[in-house]
Amino acid sequence: MSGESAGGTLKVEVDRTRCIGLGLCEAASPKHFEVGEDGKLIILQSIVDSGSSGDLAEVEEAVASCPTSALRFVR
Numbered sequence: 001m002s003g004e005s006a007g008g009t010l011k012v013e014v015d016r017t018r019c020i021g022l023g024l025c026e027a028a029s030p031k032h033f034e035v036g037e038d039g040k041l042i043i044l045q046s047i048v049d050s051g052s053s054g055d056l057a058e059v060e061e062a063v064a065s066c067p068t069s070a071l072r073f074v075r
């Protein structure tokens with residue numbers, strides 16, 4: 001069977017019109033975010049496993065630490 005368990009995952013998105021490539025999100029969660037050499041954010045993994053408390057906490061910190069509020073969770 002494929003698919004995700006209900007309610008088990010969240011997704012994180014970046015608003016590229018806001019992101020200025022500071023990389024605070026990468027510092028908080030290097031598994032999910034990387035700022036490329038061109039200063040553009042690469043989302044390495046957009047799915048956040050909310051069943052894994054470490055994973056979710058890191059991405060929450062990344063979202064909270066973004067100075068331009070460019071990151072947000074979507075369901």
Ligand code: SF4
Nearest residue numbers: 019020022023025066
């Ligand atoms: S912290 Fe915000 S502005 Fe900085 S790279 Fe991440 S998304 Fe972009």
